[in-house]
Amino acid sequence: MRPTIKDVAREAKVSISTVSYAINNSDRISEKTRNHVLEVAKKLNYSANSNAKRLRQKNVGAIGIFFNSWFGPIYSELVQGIERKVHEMGYDLIACSLFGGAESTAHRYLKDHMIDGAIILSNAFDDDFLKSVASKDLPIVALDREVKAEHIYNILIDNFGGAFGATKQLISSGCKQVHYFCGPDDSYDNQKRLEGYIAALGFYNVKFDNNLIIKSDFTEEDAYLKMKEIIDQGDAPKAIFSANDEMALGIIRAANENGIKIPEQLKLIGFDNIRESERTTPALSTVTHHKYEMGVKAVEVLFSAMNSEEEIEQVTILPTQIVERETV
Amino acid sequence: MRPTIKDVAREAKVSISTVSYAINNSDRISEKTRNHVLEVAKKLNYSANSNAKRLRQKNVGAIGIFFNSWFGPIYSELVQGIERKVHEMGYDLIACSLFGGAESTAHRYLKDHMIDGAIILSNAFDDDFLKSVASKDLPIVALDREVKAEHIYNILIDNFGGAFGATKQLISSGCKQVHYFCGPDDSYDNQKRLEGYIAALGFYNVKFDNNLIIKSDFTEEDAYLKMKEIIDQGDAPKAIFSANDEMALGIIRAANENGIKIPEQLKLIGFDNIRESERTTPALSTVTHHKYEMGVKAVEVLFSAMNSEEEIEQVTILPTQIVERETV
DNA sequence: CTGAAAGCGCTTACAG
DNA sequence: CTGAAAGCGCTTACAG
Structure with missing residues (x-):
């Protein structure tokens, strides 16, 4: 059985209060007593019962x-x-x-x-x-x-601000058409990033085009598939703001496989700055936050x-x- | 303040024992009383103090x-x-x-x-x-x-058995030289897998060659680098047993980049059957266990x-x- | 079927 | 500086 404060008190020949004071480093007891108690406690391999302690102290810690x-x-x-x-x-x-x-x-x-x-x-x-x-x-x-x-x-x-800035940069680098790779509809992050994207279009007086919104789901795989699809249809995007980095990874993979040069033929910015984003070829530009x-x-x-x-x-x-x- | 069992008892006009019985579904009280108590408990948003409960019951749950x-x-x-x-x-x-x-x-x-x-x-x-x-x-x-x-x-x-089987298969498919990509020395898994590898060599009377043991660290990146190095030295391996799948991923990447055909020119088996292993090109053969x-x-x-x-x-x-x- | 009371292992005012 | 005692919120034998 686990030793209790009583066991320590008995063994150390002091009261349980004294044991408690010793364990909790109270300055109400002498150095000598404390050391003695602590020694006994150690010998018995005592540690306070947290349930009792918490019940008493009314905190969980x-x-x-x-x-x-x-x-x-x-x-x-x-x-x-x-x-x-x-x-x-x-x-x-x-x-x-x-x-x-x-x-x-x-x-x-x-x-x-x-x-x-x-x-x-x-x-x-x-x-x-x-x-x-x-x-x-x-x-x-x-x-x-x-x-x-x-x-x-x-x-x-600041999802909105980040998306706004990314889209703005894409537009101001000369791209009149910026695709948006979209995360799941019920994602809070995605909603805000979409808003930032739309606001940036508005800021530059670029008309919102629903055909440029690519529904995906934040995964590398799905974005890869969607990107391939678009490329196969013949009109490869010139600029993409991807709502997260994982999708951007898929986009890069599809582009590379189809000989589309980044950034010459396609500019791309992701979001999140995940670890892999600096290891891609070419390395991914992205929106970062301090996690x-x-x-x-x-x-x-x-x-x-x-x-x-x-x-x-x-x-x-x-x-x-x-x-x-x-x-x- | 959080309500206690006392509060419920007072409000329900019963004793605290009765409240306890009601909460814990004891059959010692009448259905009527129980329902009444449960109702009051719900109204007060009562839930038992787990510290008290555990202290009493001497179990944590x-x-x-x-x-x-x-x-x-x-x-x-x-x-x-x-x-x-x-x-x-x-x-x-x-x-x-x-x-x-x-x-x-x-x-x-x-x-x-x-x-x-x-x-x-x-x-x-x-x-x-x-x-x-x-x-x-x-x-x-x-x-x-x-x-x-x-x-x-x-x-x-069964690290040993898995490694033994994988190596055995590589040898019996005609490879006289099987490289072993090694995890960290202090890894238990790695040690056992190495033993299985060595045992399989022994089983087939293939001499152990220390040059075929490639020290790596279980990561994709390092295995990729090591593999590239070996290829650059001119004598690309014909068969590799990789102590885990992540390293096998790196090996595949290096092979692909250097135009080494798998499995024609290089046979490879990994270990762990991680999710990515079925998505590589070509898909990785590996040792699996039921996680x-x-x-x-x-x-x-x-x-x-x-x-x-x-x-x-x-x-x-x-x-x-x-x-x-x-x-x- | 219901309640009064002991006790789980602690902490902490209080007394000395 | 030390100890006796109350009490945290429960459960559970025990009594009725």
Whole structure:
């Protein structure tokens, strides 16, 4: 059986209060006593029962992170930022399984308040659910998603601005026709990027042409297929703004296979600056955002919400920048 | 403030025992009372404080999963198997951050017994640490790694057999020289696969030639570079057994770029059967194992260890098979 | 069928 | 500087 505080007290011949003070580094006991207790605790391999501790202290000491899949390459740096910052704040970070729908660990941990705060990168929770669990005691930070409610904070990147800038650059480099490779309709990112694209057309008085909007789904494979299709139809695009980099990868592959020279015959800008984007031939120009910093920011907002009494921003928008490589 | 069982009791005008019975579906109270209590609980948005519950019940109800990175493509199906099975057993599944070394959430959760069992796909814990935390109350299942100790169970794939079979096939198809693309020295998988390779050579009385062992590191990029180097030196390999698929991807890329025809001029077999392996041109022949089933098995072993009194197998070895595609 | 009470393992005012 | 005791929110024998 696991030793309890009682066992340590008995073995060290002190009261359980003293053990508690020793373990928690209180300065109310003498150095000598503390060392003695700590020694005994170590000998018994004692560690405090967290359930008892948390019950007493009314805090959990953990932040939950929720993503659709535990394995999406995009998030890697973002999560690193989150991990480091949460650790720095002295909290634990746990990710909960979403398997099982409304009965999933993720749902239970949110409902049962098994965490002190949540960071969400997932659309597996609907807005109503999030609203029902968010509170001052369990604030939620949602990334790349707009959820307007008390105790829910949104951190977004400037999708609109990034798309606007990318499209603008394509147009101002002389392209009168800019194709837009589109992500899924229900993607928040895609919507905003499309808006930015349209706004840039408007800015330059270029007429919006629905035929230039290529419906795809954010995957390399589908974009590759769509691009090949277009090329086969005989009128290859001169300029493309791709709503994400993965699709841009597929576009490059199709272009290369068909002898279309980039950037001479086709200019291309992606979005996200994923790792692979600098390794393509030619290297992909793209819109970047600081993922690591986004993670850090998310944690900062979360802890302000947990601790501070003052109003904090409900929505934070992080800037984007164009990184010019060889496709434009 | 969150409502407690007291609040529900007061509001429902019953004792807290009755509330507890109602919430936990005990048949000791009348249907009528239960419904009434449940209604009040719902109205107050009550959910039991898990810390109190767990303290009382002396169980946690959660399994921990630990992987080096939350984002390694190999694990996806494996984790799906684990998620489904853990959920089926009525337990929660949480992944703990490894950031912070010995002070990480992962280490703390293991030490402090915040979980009832652990599944480990990581080399971030050394054997001694695992041995010190494993117990009947917190058994550990280690995947793809041999840790021999009480309460630690190993689930392995038949690396040796798979490598033996792959090499054997290459030799028996007429290749007298088979190169081995090597993973990192400290990789358990790599060691076993190398042993299988060597054994197959022995089986066919082919002399081991150290020049055919190409030191690489499991990555596409490095294998690509190494392969190019070899080709540039003028004596392109006729047959390669690659210790994993990612390296095989790099090998194919280098071969394709240098006009080496696969499988006519070069036969190649990889290991792991990652998703990309069927999409390469030509499609990669490889050694496969059932990742989803491995996840399920891991959970089964873990729960046996947690619940059953009888001896259970310390080591489980899962079979591998060769999937023939176009590179051989 | 229902309730009063003990106790899980801690922390922390309070007393000395 | 140390200890006795209350209490966190539950569950569960026990009594009625």
